[in-house]
Amino acid sequence: MAIMALNPLARVPKPHLHFSLSIPHRSSSSFSRQSLLNPSRRRRAASFMASASLYHKELAAAKRAASLAARLCQAVQKAILISDVQSKADKSPVTVADYGSQAVVSLVLKMELPSESFSLVAEEDSGDLRNDGGQDTLKRITKLVNDTLSMDGTYNITVSEEDVLAAIDSGKSEGGPSGQHWVLDPIDGTKGFLRGDQYAIALALLDEGKVVLGVLACPNLPLGSIGNPDKDTSQNQTGCLFSAKIGCGTDMQLLNGSTANRIHVTSIENPADASIFESYEAAHSQHDLSSSIAQKLGVRAPPVRIDSQAKYGALARGDGAIYLRFPRPGYREKIWDHAAGCIVVSEAGGVATDAAGNDLDFSKGRYLDLDTGIVVTNKKLMPSLLNAVQHALKEQIQNAALL
Numbered sequence: 334m335a336i337m338a339l340n341p342l343a344r345v346p347k348p349h350l351h352f353s354l355s356i357p358h359r360s361s362s363s364f365s366r367q368s369l370l371n372p373s374r375r376r377r378a379a380s381f382m383a384s385a386s387l388y389h390k391e392l393a394a395a396k397r398a399a400s401l402a403a404r405l406c407q408a409v410q411k412a413i414l415i416s417d418v419q420s421k422a423d424k425s426p427v428t429v430a431d432y433g434s435q436a437v438v439s440l441v442l443k444m445e446l447p448s449e450s451f452s453l454v455a456e457e458d459s460g461d462l463r464n465d466g467g468q469d470t471l472k473r474i475t476k477l478v479n480d481t482l483s484m485d486g487t488y489n490i491t492v493s494e495e496d497v498l499a500a501i502d503s504g505k506s507e508g509g510p511s512g513q514h515w516v517l518d519p520i521d522g523t524k525g526f527l528r529g530d531q532y533a534i535a536l537a538l539l540d541e542g543k544v545v546l547g548v549l550a551c552p553n554l555p556l557g558s559i560g561n562p563d564k565d566t567s568q569n570q571t572g573c574l575f576s577a578k579i580g581c582g583t584d585m586q587l588l589n590g591s592t593a594n595r596i597h598v599t600s601i602e603n604p605a606d607a608s609i610f611e612s613y614e615a616a617h618s619q620h621d622l623s624s625s626i627a628q629k630l631g632v633r634a635p636p637v638r639i640d641s642q643a644k645y646g647a648l649a650r651g652d653g654a655i656y657l658r659f660p661r662p663g664y665r666e667k668i669w670d671h672a673a674g675c676i677v678v679s680e681a682g683g684v685a686t687d688a689a690g691n692d693l694d695f696s697k698g699r700y701l702d703l704d705t706g707i708v709v710t711n712k713k714l715m716p717s718l719l720n721a722v723q724h725a726l727k728e729q730i731q732n733a734a735l736l
């Protein structure tokens with residue numbers, strides 16, 4: 334259902350309520366005088382109005398920041414230079430686009446939401462850029478950031494190299510259970526980005542330890558279904574922006590600004606009809622374990638492997654029914670790899686838990702401390718999925734003991 338025409342790059346509008354617009358499947362007449370006299374309906378309407386106005390300007394700022402960062406990333410991906418890519422201490426790749434995206438998001442949030450307290454938990458830091466040899470890379474990032482900010486004439490500023498370093502380093506917050514913290518992965522799926530495949534700019538807001546809004550900018554994701562490409566004719570349009578706010582549902586629109594549509598997870602109940610998303614990189618998730626779970630559920634379709642939290646977005650609009658993520662033992666999940674994706678899925682009617690069925694806890698700092706892996710699906714499939722996961726994990730332990 335189309336609910337509003339919004340250009341994600343438009344400046345943050347003044348807060349206002351979307352009361353009548355955002356109540357799905359209900360005509361405005363159903364909130365007639367009579368229904369508002371009913372106390373329970375009145376309470377529901379009041380609580381809906383409260384959540385609609387809460388975080389309104391924060392969500393608009395997040396959409397704007399992620400959309401601008403996506404423009405920077407696309408410009409780099411289209412004409413990437415060898416010198417644009419470096420290796421971090423943990424051997425994972427980092428590019429000028431990861432740094433530039435983090436700087437743009439940090440600068441835009443601060444300009445759109447001026448306040449004394451600004452806390453950002455983000456993936457990158459400026460350490461390597463400050464070392465000898467980082468000077469040329471920093472120059473290139475600063476140009477990218479200035480080109481992006483001046484793109485549509487909204488921001489009349491020129492930032493210096495020092496400003497860029499400071500903007501990147503504002504992402505060093507530890508997060509935690511109290512106050513508000515922005516959570517950012519400036520490029521989720523850097524390996525996919527380098528392959529020319531899927532990646533996402535993932536931005537969420539934590540308030541008192543809970544994710545209250547999330548935005549996923551997925552510049553290479555087709556507008557049509559990736560679970561079943563034959564069914565859809567909109568494959569030629571790419572670049573999706575998912576946005577979700579607590580209590581208000583999940584919307585999707587084109588990144589270049591189009592009507593936002595309310596989206597929902599699939600309603601399938603038979604696990605055999607499910608299709609499964611998992612990481613493209615075998616080093617990031619155990620594909621053999623997913624395959625054992627799929628077998629136990631009777632899933633017929635082959636797995637769909639794509640990079641980044643684009644998987645959460647695709648699941649939220651019903652392209653597939655299940656997302657499985659089982660990193661190798663010892664790997665610690667970071668909150669920026671899941672915060673935005675989780676609310677995009679949960680507000681679309683889905684659930685994300687750890688392998689034991691516990692809610693994901695984003696209040697513990699930069700890491701998610703969780704049991705074994707992450708599973709995501711709709712509410713109907715979750716019990717049978719968790720059952721299959723537990724069986725598959727038990728079998729994996731037994732097989733390892735036999736070796």
Ligand SMILES: Nc1ncnc2c1ncn2[C@@H]1O[C@H](COP(=O)(O)OS(=O)(=O)O)[C@@H](OP(=O)(O)O)[C@H]1O
Nearest residue numbers: 520521522523612613614616617639640641660664
């Ligand atoms: N060893 C290992 N195990 C598990 N996960 C890892 C590992 N290494 C990295 N990462 C994180 O995975 C992020 C990429 O997301 P995905 O795994 O969903 O996509 S992908 O298919 O692997 O590209 C990726 O995000 P970015 O670093 O932002 O690219 C990492 O945060």
Ligand SMILES: [Mg+2]
Nearest residue numbers: 456518520521
């Ligand atoms: Mg990243």
